[in-house]
Amino acid sequence: MSYLKIENMEIAFNSVKGKFVAVKDINLEVEKGQIISIIGHSGCGKSTIMNAIGGMVFPSKGNVVLKGKEIKGPGPDRGIVFQNYSLLPWLTVYQNIFQAVDAAVKNQSKEEKHGLSEKYLKMVNLWEHREKYPKQISGGMKQRVAIARAFAIDPEVLLLDEPFGALDALTKASLHIELLKLWNLTHRSKTIIMVTHDIEEAVFLSDRIVVMNNGPAATIREIEEVHLPRPRNKKDTVNLPEYKIIRERLLSLLVEKVALDEGEFYKEEQAA
Amino acid sequence: MSGGNTSAPSGLITTLEKIVSVIVGISYNVLGFVALLVAWYFVSLITKGELPGPLATSVIFLELISDPFYDYGPNDKGIALQLLSSLIRVFTGFLLGSLIAIPVGLLMGANAFCRKVFYPVVQILKPVSPLAWFPIGLVAFQSASDATIFIIVITSLWPTLINTAFGVASIPDDHKNVSKAFGFSKWKYLSKVLIPYSLPHIITGLRLSIGVAWLVIVAGEMLSGGMGIGFFVWDSWNSLSLEKVISAILIIGLVGLLLDRVFAFVEKKVTYSI
Numbered sequence A: 001m002s003y004l005k006i007e008n009m010e011i012a013f014n015s016v017k018g019k020f021v022a023v024k025d026i027n028l029e030v031e032k033g034q035i036i037s038i039i040g041h042s043g044c045g046k047s048t049i050m051n052a053i054g055g056m057v058f059p060s061k062g063n064v065v066l067k068g069k070e071i072k073g074p075g076p077d078r079g080i081v082f083q084n085y086s087l088l089p090w091l092t093v094y095q096n097i098f099q100a101v102d103a104a105v106k107n108q109s110k111e112e113k114h115g116l117s118e119k120y121l122k123m124v125n126l127w128e129h130r131e132k133y134p135k136q137i138s139g140g141m142k143q144r145v146a147i148a149r150a151f152a153i154d155p156e157v158l159l160l161d162e163p164f165g166a167l168d169a170l171t172k173a174s175l176h177i178e179l180l181k182l183w184n185l186t187h188r189s190k191t192i193i194m195v196t197h198d199i200e201e202a203v204f205l206s207d208r209i210v211v212m213n214n215g216p217a218a219t220i221r222e223i224e225e226v227h228l229p230r231p232r233n234k235k236d237t238v239n240l241p242e243y244k245i246i247r248e249r250l251l252s253l254l255v256e257k258v259a260l261d262e263g264e265f266y267k268e269e270q271a272a
Numbered sequence B: 001m002s003g004g005n006t007s008a009p010s011g012l013i014t015t016l017e018k019i020v021s022v023i024v025g026i027s028y029n030v031l032g033f034v035a036l037l038v039a040w041y042f043v044s045l046i047t048k049g050e051l052p053g054p055l056a057t058s059v060i061f062l063e064l065i066s067d068p069f070y071d072y073g074p075n076d077k078g079i080a081l082q083l084l085s086s087l088i089r090v091f092t093g094f095l096l097g098s099l100i101a102i103p104v105g106l107l108m109g110a111n112a113f114c115r116k117v118f119y120p121v122v123q124i125l126k127p128v129s130p131l132a133w134f135p136i137g138l139v140a141f142q143s144a145s146d147a148t149i150f151i152i153v154i155t156s157l158w159p160t161l162i163n164t165a166f167g168v169a170s171i172p173d174d175h176k177n178v179s180k181a182f183g184f185s186k187w188k189y190l191s192k193v194l195i196p197y198s199l200p201h202i203i204t205g206l207r208l209s210i211g212v213a214w215l216v217i218v219a220g221e222m223l224s225g226g227m228g229i230g231f232f233v234w235d236s237w238n239s240l241s242l243e244k245v246i247s248a249i250l251i252i253g254l255v256g257l258l259l260d261r262v263f264a265f266v267e268k269k270v271t272y273s274i
Helices: A046-054 A093-104 A110-123 A139-152 A169-185 A199-205 A241-271 B002-006 B008-046 B054-066 B079-110 B112-125 B130-141 B144-169 B173-181 B186-224 B229-238 B242-270
Strands: A004-015 A018-030 A035-039 A061-066 A078-081 A157-161 A191-196 A208-212 A220-225
Touching (some): A018 A046, A018 A208, A018 A220, A110 A139, A169 A199, A199 A241, A220 A241, B008 B054, B079 B242, B130 B144, B144 B186, B186 B229
Parallel strands (some): A035 A191, A157 A191
16 A cells, blocks of 8 residues: 555635636555655646645545545644745744744653754754844745754655745755755655646656646646656756656646647637 | 944944934924914914913913922822823723723634624724713713723723734734644644734734723713813813913823824834734
């Protein structure tokens, strides 16, 4: 039996216009310790799938099963890194991590929890900035705090919702390395599921890439296996032939739709 | 960064600039008051002294504040004692009002059921004039002084209540999601998310409430009599000393301003920036 399994999942929301189906027929199996990316255009329900694993939304059909147990809500076995950092602005960097650790980690003393907060803050090299407030640090640093916070509660699964979307290319690249470093330091035992719309990012980080169709009622279009050797680094990995092949494949999958629309539009104009 | 610390001339210039801007700020205020005094002077001229002018008033004003603590029996006390009595009533009423308004506001903001139940009641009671409550207070407490406190409670609680409810209801989903994802306990959610987020809103509400309470006290004490700045105004009118009335108006204005500044300061302290 697989570690994380999504079976025939459909997620629908009730809106003013009636039932709105965000995603349907989602089947996905994930092995422990894998890094999975979910990629697709805006509004294809990528985040919805992730929220279902996080226990923030519930399937209207089918189910999500983690280690043989159906997901009933959020829990400390899953750490979430939100798209917009979601640090609490009135808490210092340190307190943002400590309060999350304090709430999520059970059966440990306050000292041990302080120890955990310190360890992970040092891992992302932000120990000197621990007394600062979120507004006083850069976007990249905020996201490092958010990643440290998610790792610090020692979850089995990490859910990253477009974690690097708002960052510039250089910061993004260094955070990719940072993420892989943390994953290595925790013995590659954590399963990471990441939502992104960045093809390069998905190929560089992932073991498997789930490509989504466009919504509404989005489905999985294709799942790409990425067999690039680890540890990966920005210089060599991107020059491997396989990297380029997968990138091209994803590009054609995701850009094809736009090209088709333009063709149809052209024909209509001719007819008129 | 380095320019301000290392080179003396630029530091001197910024200090000078600060001083100049402070002087400019003060001169605006002075200009406004000069305009007011001139207008007042002419009105006094036109009414042929029916309304006492600035000069006549200032004599009485100085007389009032030269011996603010005298006490010649129940109906003749110094201005500071009158003020103190009013302030004690205002803060008692304001405190009791806030003790009701903040919890109810938190409840209304956090819980849709409570919001739907209480909101219509709030809408009906909020616009009622404070003086309309006075007879109810008299019946309930059998004492004019307590009735005054009662009307302050009931009129000063609305701004705090509404602001608190609004603050809590507007907590962003992001913050709620963090507390959900990391399994915050009810207490942790309250102390680390709900209260810190709504505190600036609550303080704004309190600032509006103390303003209302200070407005209401004068009217309330005119009705209740006995003691306080409102009673002082009414008593001065009865003894036909408009100079005292105008002096009292000045003092009421200054104290109101001071109260507002104190809360504005607290407001600034608790407001976090994103």
